[in-house]
Amino acid sequence: MSIGVEALNAYCGVAAIPVPALFAGRGLDPERLDNLMMRTKSVALPFEDPVTHAVNAAKPIVDALDPADRDRIELLVTSTESGVDYSKSVASYVHQHLGLSRRCRVLEVKQACYAATGALQLACGYLAAGLSPGAKALVIATDVSLVDEKSQYTEPAMGTGAAAVLLGDRPHVLDVDLGAFGVHSYETPDSARPAPTFDIADADRSLFAYLDCLTNCFADYSARVEGADFATTFAGLAMHTPFAGLVRAAHRKLARENGIADTAADFAARVAPALEYPSRVGNLCSGSVYLALASLVDHLRPTEPVRVGLYSYGSGCAAEFYSGVVDASSVAAVGRMRIGEHLAARCELTFDEYRALLAENADCLVPVADREIDPHRYASVLDRVGLPRTLLARTGVRGYHRRYDWIGVGAA
Amino acid sequence: MTGAAVRRVLHEVIGEILPTVDVDRIDGGRHLRDLGADSIERVEIIMAVCARLRVTEPLASFGDIRDIDHLVAFLSEVSTR
Known part of the structure; x- marks a missing residue:
């Protein structure tokens, strides 16, 4: 039985700031750019939130389905650490604005940057069980960034956006190796979002946990999968990318532990293709590994079936290494989403524009009873978007209920 | 392994990874970040010190290290287990 990813898309905003410009604006040490390995950072506009990100990532996937297939989406899961309500899920809004069938399970999950992978594995298990033959599941990882100058070197690394993953029994993008996984989880206070306006993070503790978990997850994977060999089993590796420099360090550690002599060449061949998009976006939280997978497919461009490894890590912490097979149909399916073109078409912000938007974005997750938001106030940014597209925008809040509408952006 | 031997290895590694730091002037009361090391460094x-000392301690064990003296003491302890 084949179960896996039928379609994959990422929405990474329509505005971005070059990381060197952010370093200059904040007075950060430019010598640290080499180990950060980040080029641009996606920036949300004040009418964007976790709901709009999720819908804008999934809409092209849903629109490409014929109505009968769309109605087979029987499970919608949003994964986020940017919840907008203690009770009401982001998924409930997303279900409405994607126009999904009412015969659908709808829920939201949370486990920091791991949550989407946990949801994906549970959904694959459900689909593989055959309880509803032909059913599909839509998992959408969506988050907004709350970092500012107080976050120092984390600020240039944090992105904004969402990744949407459609799962089913026609896995054109990634044929998941069912049962081939390794997991490692324990409690640690490496980072958290204790309130809707700020994050806390212990950089060293988080890096140590990410790296320890990678070693332990791969050991668990190897114990479950006969013949698994880090050096030869995987043509490419897509990893959760808090910043690309950490993925380079993680690969170097695992490569050394598995006897790879030329770690730099191995990194360039198997990992660098997965960092092209993440290094132009920033950390998408639980969507990060799926942006990395899209990047890997778009840049590795396999013509024959090859196995790839995926590593997902979420603070707190929970982690998983798993695998699947990609081929030429993956390249075609991901390519149809034009992720690279949309990244290139983002409006480039000046530091002053970025700082002004950051101040307006700060209360994105704070519950308020009533508020009006006019997306057209940001025409000076929207008119500089290079590719025309239609996006869902938040237009306000009434009685704590978020309101949304569709807008056109970009030069026609 | 004695503290002096661990410190010698640590200074050797710091000299290789942070070549602009004068290792003879490293104050044990400072954290590695005070020497200008970023999180990857x-x-x-x-990892390099652990490899040379043949210590296989999980990295998470180093999460509460306060300064270089504390790091040396911790490595001395785990290297003799």
């Missing part, structure tokens, strides 16, 4: 320093 701090991880690389700890």
